[in-house]
Amino acid sequence: MLTLRDSLGQLQRTADAIPLDPVGTWSCVLYGNPSLGDERVLLSFAPDQSTRIARRSRDGAPAWISLSRWQIEGGLLSFADARSGRQFSADLDRQTLGGEWRTLNLLGGWWCSAVDSAEGPGVDILNDASDPAAAGTARLIPEVMATPSFPIQAIRAAKEGRVVLCFVVRPSGEVYDPEFVELSDEIFRAPSLDALMRSRYKSWDSRTAGGPRPACRSFIYRLDYVF
């Protein structure tokens, strides 16, 4: 489920056999939990295979929590959050870190962008920030949300569908590195990607509010009878 550009990158990556290195700190969005909604977190994968997650608490102080150890098998990164019962997995053949999480009866996704942090697992980032925006956890503000056109062939075939695209937003507000994490039918690929790439977010100052941020967008294609 890749764009042409990502497909070329995938081919190149396959040819070079260099999977993504998860070690480091990542600014991530978790989505798909019906009770929690979308969550912005920091994930840290240390060289000793320890994993930590940080959320901004109500009083603004950072809160790092240990998760299970991360492991890689067959190009797939996995770790778990015992408190929420979520099992996380990520295909390291992608150009950025992201994948799906599962519980016994829920399924969601997560998408990350790398955070520059020269010291430790991101402690400085959260400790330094009294303003949520400075930690890169402020919400992205859509400036242009382009609506995809419903393919006429899909209407004729009475075909409905769902697409989830994850991407990174630059401080300029531009969308780049889109990747399909869910695509119910190929017919919805082009209009979804076209709409996303015509969209943009409100820009921010990277010096105060951090660098690129991950985000995902769902497109749900529905048909209603008029008779």
Add this chain to the structure above:
Amino acid sequence: MSRSILIGLVWASLPVLAWGQTDNRTILGSGNEFLSAGSFAIRVGQYDEGIRLTELGLTRYQPSTADRAAAFSNLCAAHAAKGDPDTAIPYCDRSLDLSSNNWRAYSNRSYAYFLKGMYSEATFDLDSAAALNPDARQVLQLRGMINERGLRPRVIMEDHQ
């Protein structure tokens, strides 16, 4: 597009019975040549001529029940192709009264209802046609036409961040 659908719906509606017959007897039901000629005329788009020949075959001779059902289905198709669904529908009704397993008659009537904007009725008849012949090209094509008119698309967008 409508003609291409109807060509398929008229084709082979009638069995070729009288061609090559050498017997000189007067045969009841020998008006099939008019029905066959009418079927051909409708297929090539000569709707008025096709209607005339088909009605000749129905009124002057005594075709079999099967031929009558096919002829009424063809008249339905021809009138629908002329953009006269109100005249077409009763012919399809009569065809289906004679033979209820004729998928073409259901499909012709579905098209007539489609022309009238009666998409619910059109869908009902098309479902009947599809039950008898699900792979018919005309059924699939008409399904797409009905869906294009009868379905309103919407896209729900949600950001996750």
